[in-house]
Amino acid sequence: MDKPSPFFSNLKCRECGRLYPKQAIHVCDFDFGPLEAAYDYDAIRPVLTRAAIESRPHTMWRYRELLPIDGEPTVGTQVGFTPLVKADRLARALGIRELYVKNDTVNYPTLSFKDRVVSVALSRARELGFKVVACASTGNLANSVAANAASAGLKSYVLIPADLEQGKVLGSLVYGTNVIGIHGAYDQVNRLCSEIAGKYGWGFVNVNLRPYYAEGSKSMGYEICEQLGWRIPQHTVIPMASGSLLTKIHKAYGEFARLGLVENAPFAVYGAQATGCAPIAHAMKRGTDIVKPVPKPETIAKSLAIGTPADGYYAIHAMKQTGGSAEDVTDDEVVAGIRLLAECEGIFAETAGGVTVSCAKKLIETGKIPRDGSAVLCITGHGLKTQEAIAGKCGEPRLIKPSLREFEEHVYSKDTAAA
Amino acid sequence: MNEKQRLWLMFPTKLVTRPVLWELGRQFPVITNVRQASVTEEIGIVSLSLEGEREEIKKAIAWLEELGVNVEPVEINTIEG
Structure with a gap:
């Protein structure tokens, strides 16, 4: 168990400002407002200087005092610092x-910004002792949870609408995650996910781990x-x-x-x-x-x-x-x-x-x-x-026989004339 | 067995003046508890906790949806891109 971070202090309701412990919770008990990570900026100021940041590796974790984990990041340590x-x-x-x-x-x-949020959510999930992580997604988030969980050795489940295109499903299946297709309308899938998170104690990156996940952005x-x-x-x-x-x-x-x-x-x-x-x-x-x-x-x-x-x-x-x-x-x-x-x-x-x-x-x-x-x-x-x-919306290749005469006639002469 | 569900309700314009939660309380044996609300002439948004038997909560939600109220668990947006 990591020692509590001196910088990341609490979760805080965005509506009423009530403070909560840094657990896998995401909604205020009083007004159902969303919880958000809160920091001790006075403690961060002397530590997180430009020089300190510039001396660190080129990843998103160079700003780690402003990210909601207690110890060192353990998942997605190479994420971020894109051009x-x-x-x-x-x-x-x-x-x-x-x-x-x-x-x-x-x-x-x-290949998407979701790797930022997932690396924070899964690093925190580990600190909180979760053995199984999950998400409900139609694309980028599913791919990122599957890949990052695989590299961290965490068991993962990805819940998708049952009618999702095969190509998108493949981008998650390849990482060996458990892909579950759910028959039903959008809001029914939503309700099932919140019930699963509550009942089985899984770390759902965008349900009970949402305050941590969102901060990665x-x-x-x-x-x-x-x-x-x-x-x-x-x-x-x-x-x-x-x-x-x-x-x-x-x-x-x-x-x-x-x-x-x-x-x-x-x-x-x-x-x-x-x-x-x-x-x-x-x-x-x-x-x-x-x-x-x-x-x-x-x-x-x-x-x-x-x-x-x-x-x-x-x-x-x-x-x-x-x-x-x-x-x-x-x-x-x-x-x-x-x-x-x-x-x-x-x-x-x-x-x-x-x-x-x-x-x-x-x-x-x-x-x-x-x-x-x-x-x-x-x-x-x-x-x-x-x-x-964009298929069919970017033009078509020009087809010619393998002869220089064809190239000159159909490509070179037309392009030079157009120029 | 009793359970509690936390929901966001969104009332369309045609239901803004109707005492929907009073009707719900008369029809179903569930405890309604409003935690936050914002009502204008155009739309009503209410955060509500419903407590009771699982089947009764399900029936109450189905009744609200039948009426035209948008019902979401507080964990909205669970499915992301």
Whole structure:
């Protein structure tokens, strides 16, 4: 058993502020508000200096005093510190002075930002003594839990809707996890998962381990600040499913400013959703913080298709508080966004990345993000995971016989004429 | 055996003025306990704990859903992408 961390002090209700011990709990007993990790920043300030961080390995754990575990990380120790790419060609295409892409398409080991949250959740699960870990997921989260649990020697279960495509199931099965398909509607699967977590004492990364899991997202915000040369970006565009990533990047920027690691400069966060499932963006546009559920999401951006976003309310408040806003885009715009990012920067993103790029385009065109500003786009998963979304939409190869004459006639002469 | 379930209820506009929880208490032998609520002309959001026999809780939830109330366990968003 690890000695309690002197930095990570409690879990705390986001509604009423009541404090709870650092157990596998996630809801306040009094008002059912979500619990969140709380820290002793006065204890962290003298320890977590720029020099200390810079002396550590290039992983998300270089900010470990701000992550909710007691001892050393034991799962996903290589995760994070993905490239922050200065995207000059994409900046010109979108018409903004300066643009960066935070490229989590190359996050280790499963090519999505979920490896960040899973490494924290499973490291904490071990500290709390869980022998079995689980999640309910349709894609990236399942892959990440399966892979990270395998490398840590933890037994894992992945619960999926029974009708999920075979390709996505394979990305979890390969790691030797137990994949359970459940017949039933979305909310029935939800209820079953919460019952399983309670009854069998499993560590469900996004149920009873949720306060730990969610904090992993902050590392993306810390890395952005450090990689920009220790400053908070003026504008950050973030894809929203539950809205958790946006609220955690907002928290990360605030923590770095509070600790004096960056200047306390104004910044704004912007949320991106697909029109076929945009409960948070639509509430934001209506000027309310009441998020109406979307019973049947219809979009190719499946990793963002959460109809009842748990952190929607908090995401709206983060956007309002910073002067940001939200946008949503159609499936055609999602595909155009994927292609634009690939053609300009050589980065192949999954559909959520297309959502982020196309929403940024709209935010810049409408003046919500000023053209003379500097922005960061959070790209959260690799395009190889959602190839079906763009199949047949990127053109076809030109076919010729194996002869130089054919090449000259059908390729070279046409291309030089076009140039 | 008695058990307790923690739920978020979302009432659509047409049900905002109807005393739904009073009706539920009359029809099913379950204890209703409101822990947080926000009601506007457009929508009602209530966090509710239901205590009673498992089968009665199930029936009460089915009745709410039949009426048009959105019922989620407090652990919403269990399925992620």
